[in-house]
Amino acid sequence: MELVERFLLGGLIISAFAVVGDILRPRGFAGLFGAAPSVALATLALTVLTEGRQYAALEARSMIAGAIAFLAYALVCVYFMAKGHFPSGPTAVAMLFVWGIFAFGLWSTLLR
Amino acid sequence: MRIRINLASLKQTQWHDYLTRFLLGGAITVATGLIAKHFGPVIGGLFLAFPAIFPAGATLIDKHERDKKRRAGIPRTIRGRLAAALDARGAAMGSIALAAFGLFVWKLLPLHNAAVILAAALAGWLALATLIWRVRKLHVYSSVSR
Numbered sequence: 001m002e003l004v005e006r007f008l009l010g011g012l013i014i015s016a017f018a019v020v021g022d023i024l025r026p027r028g029f030a031g032l033f034g035a036a037p038s039v040a041l042a043t044l045a046l047t048v049l050t051e052g053r054q055y056a057a058l059e060a061r062s063m064i065a066g067a068i069a070f071l072a073y074a075l076v077c078v079y080f081m082a083k084g085h086f087p088s089g090p091t092a093v094a095m096l097f098v099w100g101i102f103a104f105g106l107w108s109t110l111l112r
Numbered sequence: 113m114r115i116r117i118n119l120a121s122l123k124q125t126q127w128h129d130y131l132t133r134f135l136l137g138g139a140i141t142v143a144t145g146l147i148a149k150h151f152g153p154v155i156g157g158l159f160l161a162f163p164a165i166f167p168a169g170a171t172l173i174d175k176h177e178r179d180k181k182r183r184a185g186i187p188r189t190i191r192g193r194l195a196a197a198l199d200a201r202g203a204a205m206g207s208i209a210l211a212a213f214g215l216f217v218w219k220l221l222p223l224h225n226a227a228v229i230l231a232a233a234l235a236g237w238l239a240l241a242t243l244i245w246r247v248r249k250l251h252v253y254s255s256v257s258r
Contacts, residue, residue, distance in 0.1 A: 003142055010141020011134040014165055018133045021169065022125060025118045027195055028249075031202015032241040034169055037213045040160040041230060042141045044217065047148070048226040055153050057221040062157025063214035067207050070161045074204035077170070081197035088196035089171030096163065103158045111154050 002050065010042040035070055062111060069102035113249055115242075124176050133165050140164035161210055166203055170196040205248065209241035 021033030040063055047056040076098045080086045140162060148156025174192035181191055216233045 003145070006142045006145050007138035011138030014137025014141070015130060015134045018137075018165060018169060019122070019130075022121050023117050023119055025116050025121075026113055027173075027198045028202045029115050029242075029245055031199035032206035032209075032245060034163070034166045034199055034203030035161075035206030035210050035241075037160075037210055037234060037237055038137065039140055039144060039162065039164055040210075040213065040217075041234065042137075043144050043148075043160055044221075044230060045226070046145070047153075048221075051153075053221050053226055056226070057218050058153040059148060059157035059160060060214045060217035060221060062154050063160040064211045064218070066158040066161030067211035067214055069158070070163055070207035070210060071204055073163055074166075074200050074207055077166075077200040078197050078204065081170075081193050081200060085190075085193070088174040088193050089167060092163075092167035092170040092196070092200075096167070099163055103161075107155065107158060
């Protein structure tokens, strides 16, 4: 039951942020919503209810490392899409490994 | 540059695009919960900032721009790719504010009401992301006019 709640809440919040990003202009400003805290809001709200605030705060601390990894990922995407002449969709998927390297690199050096 | 709302862009998005984003969003939220349960909150927390739907959004933007050009009689264009790159640049600025969101929640959540802290963190994310975007715009304009 908890998984269904997570799925529905996550799907709704993330879709809502995506729609806001769709309707806003200019494009660069709308792009901010690509890094909206949508997964975080859905997850933290449910985590507070099930595991408590201390547990959720610990997740939020790791989220800082995830966000730095997101910054690295987005900058690599900008480079390859704008300057490297690679197609956007496959580039955005392929570069997810950059997020992984940075996120787990920061985890192993600072958070473990 | 003024921020505006363009509702017409909603018509360009197909129902299956909305469904894809809903399913992806639901799946990543469930996956984040499961990862936290198996590996603990320190690893699980990393995934709160996972670029879950960014690839779907970039693909959609690219497709919309290419469709627009195709309708105008231009079959081959790089505009879609450049629009997706602009979106990624925005996401890069948003991710700096995302780190601040995490910092705010980490420090204040144990001390105050969770709903208030999450609402304040969201407002703070929007304010900081907008500020970063505005400062960058000013910097670009002042560089051009120099």
